[in-house]
Amino acid sequence: MTGLVADIGGTNTRVALAEGPRVAADSMMRFHNADHDGPSDILAAYLARHGAPRITQACVALAGPVRDGSGRLTNRGWIINEQGIAKVTGATQVKLLNDLQAQGHALDHLARAGLIEVLDGPELPRATRLVIGLGTGVNTSVVHRHGRGLLVTAAEAGHASLPASDEDDLSLARFAAGADGFASIEDLLSGRGIEKIHAWVTGRAGMPRQMTAGDILAAGNDDADDPAVTETLRIYTRLLGRIAGDLALHHLPFGGIFLVGGVARAMTPHLARLGLAAHFRAKGRFSPLMREFAIRTVVDDYAALSGCAGYLARPA
Amino acid sequence: MTGLVADIGGTNTRVALAEGPRVAADSMMRFHNADHDGPSDILAAYLARHGAPRITQACVALAGPVRDGSGRLTNRGWIINEQGIAKVTGATQVKLLNDLQAQGHALDHLARAGLIEVLDGPELPRATRLVIGLGTGVNTSVVHRHGRGLLVTAAEAGHASLPASDEDDLSLARFAAGADGFASIEDLLSGRGIEKIHAWVTGRAGMPRQMTAGDILAAGNDDADDPAVTETLRIYTRLLGRIAGDLALHHLPFGGIFLVGGVARAMTPHLARLGLAAHFRAKGRFSPLMREFAIRTVVDDYAALSGCAGYLARPA
Structure with a gap:
């Protein structure tokens, strides 16, 4: 089971692969939003550069309000929804979170030295x-x-x-x-x-x-x-x-x-x-x-x- | 299974019996806090007037902060805790809630006409x-x-x-x-x-x-x-x-x-x-x-x- 994880911020988008509850070492890439047409474009570029791995699950964090699986990047106007993420990644389980919710889910996984x-x-x-x-x-x-x-x-x-x-x-x-x-x-x-x-x-x-x-x-x-x-x-x-x-x-x-x-x-x-x-x-x-x-x-x-x-x- | 329910407000305390998720008809009594020494005194007075029914569960709402089963009535300084409620009521399952939390638990039980x-x-x-x-x-x-x-x-x-x-x-x-x-x-x-x-x-x-x-x-x-x-x-x-x-x-x-x-x-x-x-x-x-x-x-x-x-x- 390989998971795709992404964090779409106001300026940059970070994408990585997940193995269980951890981000896979050396899998993280950062993209400047200004160089791309939208989040699907970025996720597709990431997967292409990683040899199109088979993705079963995907979770994306977005710097903007999320409702019913759909959200809007506040400072850029990009629209993203779970169906779109499923389509570009091939994942069957997809979740779109607000970026602060993703930070909340991270708390149990932080090293004490990281505080x-x-x-x-x-x-x-x-x-x-x-x-x-x-x-x-x-x-x-x-x-x-x-x-x-x-x-x-x-x-x-x-x-x-x-x-x-x-x-x-x-x-x-x-x-x-x-x-x-x-x-x-x-x-x-x-x-x-x-x-x-x-x-x-x-x-x-x-x-x-x-x-x-x-x-x-x-x-x-x-x-x-x-x-x-x-x-x-x-x-x-x-x-x-x-x-x-x-x-x-x-x-x-x-x-x-x-x-x-x-x-x-x-x-x-x-x-x-x-x-x-x-x-x-x-x-x-x-x-x-x-x-x-x-x-x-x-x-x-x-x-x-x-x-x-x-x-x-x-x-x- | 008879439950005792109470709402300790800044001025009055209301006490009633509960049958399942409903307050038993005609069981409600209101007490002026100023006439009593504390919440245990009020609960004891209520039970005495109702023929000392056998209480198995009790839930008390308090107008003040509650932590670890203990709370303080903000506007009167009364201290109340779950052990004290268990002692006076004989209930084996006891819960102390903040009064607004109790209001939250009520939302699913309100008649539409009550809004x-x-x-x-x-x-x-x-x-x-x-x-x-x-x-x-x-x-x-x-x-x-x-x-x-x-x-x-x-x-x-x-x-x-x-x-x-x-x-x-x-x-x-x-x-x-x-x-x-x-x-x-x-x-x-x-x-x-x-x-x-x-x-x-x-x-x-x-x-x-x-x-x-x-x-x-x-x-x-x-x-x-x-x-x-x-x-x-x-x-x-x-x-x-x-x-x-x-x-x-x-x-x-x-x-x-x-x-x-x-x-x-x-x-x-x-x-x-x-x-x-x-x-x-x-x-x-x-x-x-x-x-x-x-x-x-x-x-x-x-x-x-x-x-x-x-x-x-x-x-x-």
Whole structure:
């Protein structure tokens, strides 16, 4: 039984073969979406380069909403459905997951070394876990255990309202909002959000400057202190703390919170010194409860593929 | 097999007997918490008045966080645990649920006539459902189907941050916040929240007035228009629309959203004319998705008891 697993992100698509719950070593390939007409084209190209192996099962993770086996890649408009995946791969068992759901299915298959501790906490082994994705987009998934299996939820959490708490937040939300005036969580916590925070910080100081999220995050690691970059990362940490705390109250993840995605990995070295714990726990009389939630960052950039493999090998 | 079911709220405790998945007719009694020392005292009083029936199973719903079979009544500080319930009832199977989880377990047992339509939508029969409780407290529960059973989640959603979106919201949040400056969703969407909104509206107009939530909601039904009351209900509707919309994006309840609790029932006649739909759906480029979520209000004030009975009779 050979499985095909794929992770269709906003910029790249990764494809690999799965053997049981593991991604087969050296089978992973990365494709730039901009070079291809759509997901079927990418899957066909992958299979052709691997000598057209016989595929019995396929699981694809998509950075966009999935319903009834069909989904749409949010940042590119590609449409994909399970029938289409079955047709191009020849698989008889096919599953399309939201990419954060795939990250949820990966949690049981992560090496301990692939996790960085952000906030210490109890992490009860059978309790609910929360995945927060911070990258090109922002989203969540909740992982519940039931019996021998998992129930992994889908969400569009990044499109919920940004919870402003003071005049600075309001000014920032207005700066980041779209033409309709609506500012979402994703508008500030995505990679694009870091760029907007930085543009707002430098604009407010009378020295407007444009930098990419990659350059801002790289400058944050520099020994030479750039005050606008530090202030950008400080505001990001404050917003992330408040929003992650709200998400913890919505989902009660006593099994832990797991940050995934490129922005999460890049921000992780800064979160402690910029005061994440205090912002996460500032919930009035419910602040003591917030100490029950551990936060870790998932280092493995290919976890969504592992999650797809884990999904295909799940208990019946 | 006779089951005991109870719903321990902030003000009252209701107790009844269950026969299979139904609450036994005429078995329900209501107790004022203020007249009793604690939940064991109430359960003992109920059983004594019913001739000490032999109880095999008991399920108790509590308005407060429950972990590992133990919970604390948020607004009164009472501690209750499953061992204590077993001791006073003699039941060998005992379950303590959060009250919103009990409401979630009730959904499959509600008569269609016990629901009022607030916002029309598809309501897919096997999809996720979201319960939003609006009363003395504010909280949520999410109901997932898996196989023949249900997975019903617990939350402390009312204690998440109030998502302010303009200067009026900030002013209101500061007015409603506790001494620590933190304003939660519950601070404005509970019965106490309606009182705070009304005090803020009348104070801002230079005519500060104190009214109870019951009086404000009753005045809202009056033909004689009271502008401060109408403005209070309008602000409540706007905040509820935004927050319920955010919750829909966190949980994707394609099976419907169900409002429960005394404030939900009292607000229901006002929600359409005060523009709930527009506030619920104002989510930028995700606004079209919001049309997929139906909202209904649960009329049955005893639904939590039905949920406890449903829990005891659930498939193995």
